[in-house]
Amino acid sequence: ALLSLIILYNLPFWPVKSNKFHNFYKALNPEAANLISSHSTLRLQIAKSWVIHKDTIRKKLQSAISTIYFSLDIWTLPNQKLFLGVCIQFVEYDRE
Incomplete structure (x- = not known):
């Protein structure tokens, strides 16, 4: 659920470094104590x-009943790490 929340709302990774963040999600689910221990773990997940x-x-995408539209964004971080953002819009077969 936490991973979905971060992905769907495009949340930053830096809160996972915080002890308060870890205390918060441990309070919600004690069994999840070590699921996300760092931003590297989050990236791997x-x-x-x-x-x-x-x-x-x-x-x-193969079952789309409309044209598929792509929006792309490419950027480089100061440490020379390259990113490609892709947004796709289409109408699914089972949707109106």
Whole structure:
């Protein structure tokens, strides 16, 4: 649930470094104490999530009943790390 929240609302990764953040989600679910221990762990979990959901996304795009529109944004951080943002808009087969 925490990973979905961060992805869906495009939240920053830096709060996972905070002890208060860890105390908050431990209070909500003590069993989740070590699920996200750092921003690196969070990044790895997002990458795993992409691998798991990639086929679902591919199937949705293949069953689109409208034109598929892509918006792209490319940027580089000061440390030379390159990012590509992709937004896709389309109408699904089972939606109106």
